[in-house]
Amino acid sequence: MILVGNQRGGAQDLAVHLMKPENEHVDVHEVRGFAASSLYGAFNETYALSRGTQCRKFLYSLSINPPADKQVSTDDFIKVIDRAEKTLGLAGQPRAIVFHEKQGRRHAHCVWSRIDTNEMKAVHMPYDRKNLVDLTRDIFIENGWNMPDGLIDKNLRDPRNFTLVQWQQAKRQGKDPRVIKTALQDAWAISDSKAAFTQSLAERGFWLARGDRRGFVVLDHKQEIYSLPKWLGLKTKEVRNRLGESKDLPSVEETQTLIANAMSKTLDRLAGELSQRNTKTREAFERRRIALVQRQRLQRQTLQEQQDKRRIHGNKIRQARFRTSISGIWDRLRGEHRNIQRQNEHEAYGELQQDRKDMDEMVFRHLRERQHIEIFKLRIQDKANHIQRNLKMDRQNYTRGQSPEP
16 A cells, blocks of 8 residues: 655644545544544644644644555555554554545545644654655565555656556558549549539549649548549540640649648547537546445445444343343352353454445445446547547648648
8 A cells, every 4th residue: 555644734624625525435434532523623623732832733644545456445454554653653642534435446544633642742753754655665565566666766656656547549541542543433434524523522532633744633631642644544635635724723732731721620620529529428427427426325324224223233132141130240240241241242343343344345346336437438538539639630730731640
């Protein structure tokens, strides 16, 4: 897990940040050692205590991010937090733990009070960042995870700390000369004049122009030049007999400018259509994401309610094992009361562990569901980005007077 921490103030801002609704799931897992039971109350309580000291950064905030492809249980998160607590010299200090889930990933935040109420001063935390890097490295080694470059060499650190899925796009096919020849011959066959031939060519994506020697040439939408007699398999005289003189046709350079202007407008239109399609796609994904999050929240709430009912029922059964009045006194004298208490504690702890396991399994399933949507979204977005880059490149090539790449 990547551990990143810092000393800070701003109690209210931090509480607001940790409870942001941008996260799809927020779980305040623990508020320990504070008189208040909420994040806002706990952090403001620390701020009030800090007023009796000279400490301005009275909180220590730690983020715990596991590798994107690993599923880490709640207990393992807590174990790492406990280790970090000792490493940072914050053992026994009041703390709050919050779990966040977003885009199919789960991470945790732990915030400690730095104010030692016995000494009424802030806990000294030298080399906290170096200590966290060392602990992070140990955790990766212990779990056999591939170590990020930043843990091997700080100059190779990737601040994003994640890898986007790249999808290879098929290369556009080159032009088939047979297709070009067929298109030109078809346009020639159905035309009996220069005007008709020009129109037939336009319908097939070609422009008629005057060559350097006043001959007839054809340009395609990529501004490539084709000698008309050569591609028709005719003599120049035969072509001139039907089309007349070429002097009234635009030159190759003028035609290339016409093509560039026409294609630039077309590319702008296509870019607009692509933008509209991307907007609709994003909206569809957002509706799907919101529906999924709502369903997941309901499932977690239902499971939590079921666990609460089981816990209450179990507590009643365990409490009923203790006898009252004279029998209860006799049980205490014989040590039976203590045996029952130990049995109850063992059962309660086992039920707690099972509840945590059940909740973790549901969380992992929800993460996979969310990741499935995110991966599919990335595929669609990557394809759209590929098309957008090609449109932009073609647009730039036309602006520079170059033929777009095939």
